[in-house]
Amino acid sequence: MLEGGAEINVIRAWLGHASLETTHRYAEINMRMKEAAMRLCEPSDQLSSSATSHTGAVWRDDKSLLDWLRQL
Template identity: 45%
Template sequence: MIRHTTASLLLQAGVDINTIRGWLGHVSLETTNIYAEINLETKARALATCEVQGNAEVQKQWRDQPDLMAFLRTL
């Protein structure tokens, strides 16, 4: 219980999962990945780092690109 709690808290604090793997003495990272599935807060923080920030230009849909449509009609 102490190992699991400590590993979970280290992961929540941002410690790299591979470092935690070494600390726990796991041979396989798959064993340590159990701690990566621990709570929704950690998952939400990870997803938040993947979100596009600021005024990202939205790309046109392929159907809204006249040059591409003209090329496709020639096929």
């Protein structure tokens, strides 16, 4: 909502937050942060091939998951 132009106090009221600080915590989480968190879930290059059946991040190929993450 913030990226769409809504004022932070309006967002606070819509979400029912008593404190603007709470709303700011949520507003700080953007797509860049979500992608960084997802990168942490990728298999490490140091894992042996027997430990994992794939070396790439399967979630990157899951269109429905990526669409859902963009809506968060």
